[in-house]
Amino acid sequence: MSGLLWRESAFCHYSGLYLFGYILKNFVWQRWRTGNFYNLPKMVKTGKITLNWRIMTTKQFVILMLIVTVVCGGAFLTVLFFINPETTGLTGFFLFYLSLFFGLTGLLSLLGFYSRYLFTRKFQEFEQAQISFRQAIFFGIIIASSLLLQSQQLLTWLNAVILVFLLTIIEFLIVSLRKSH
Numbered sequence: 001m002s003g004l005l006w007r008e009s010a011f012c013h014y015s016g017l018y019l020f021g022y023i024l025k026n027f028v029w030q031r032w033r034t035g036n037f038y039n040l041p042k043m044v045k046t047g048k049i050t051l052n053w054r055i056m057t058t059k060q061f062v063i064l065m066l067i068v069t070v071v072c073g074g075a076f077l078t079v080l081f082f083i084n085p086e087t088t089g090l091t092g093f094f095l096f097y098l099s100l101f102f103g104l105t106g107l108l109s110l111l112g113f114y115s116r117y118l119f120t121r122k123f124q125e126f127e128q129a130q131i132s133f134r135q136a137i138f139f140g141i142i143i144a145s146s147l148l149l150q151s152q153q154l155l156t157w158l159n160a161v162i163l164v165f166l167l168t169i170i171e172f173l174i175v176s177l178r179k180s181h
Contacts, residue, residue, distance in 0.1 A: 058125040062113065069106030075099040093151075101144040109136035134174065138167045 056064075076099040083092040112132030116123070123131065142163060149155035 058129060061129055062110070065106060065110055065113075069103065069110060072099060072102040072106055076103040097144050097148055100147070101140045104143055105133075105136045105140040107136075108139050109133045112136055135171070138171060142167060 076096075079092070079096050079099050083096065085092065085096075109129075109132050112135055113129050116128040116132055117125065120128070145163060146155055146160060149159055
């Protein structure tokens with residue numbers, strides 16, 4: 001199948017393969033071809049988040065993030081009120097922790113973005129959104145995994161310290177790679 005037909009097919013467009021192909025072509029292939037893996041395209045400097053050839057402003061990003069957070073929070077409340085933990089199987093617990101993680105990630109991302117926007121003018125808005133989203137993912141992982149470990153009675157101070165330490169190392173690696181490139 002040719003590239004044009006593949007990109008325009010409904011399956012590919014709606015399944016996310018269109019976006020994956022775009023990322024593979026424009027980021028990975030060009031970086032491999034030039035040997036430059038760390039320097040992202042200069043479109044980041046415009047202050048807009050580019051996704052699938054459409055430009056998303058920071059306001060649109062915040063509105064979309066708010067909508068997704070409300071949906072994930074509703075999914076969490078639905079799981080919380082309508083699934084009985086005594087009779088459910090593995091699927092119920094998986095949905096509980098997954099919806100908790102996504103709801104917390106969205107909420108913490110929005111709170112982090114607004115607190116950075118109000119109190120810190122060190123970075124541009126899109127950089128503040130990236131940082132707050134990344135750190136919200138880390139906090140969501142810490143909270144959801146701590147609750148999971150506690151439900152299995154495996155949460156100790158050592159497990160919590162190791163989890164926080166690993167995520168802190170990952171954060172420091174991300175920050176140091178950004179500064180060096």
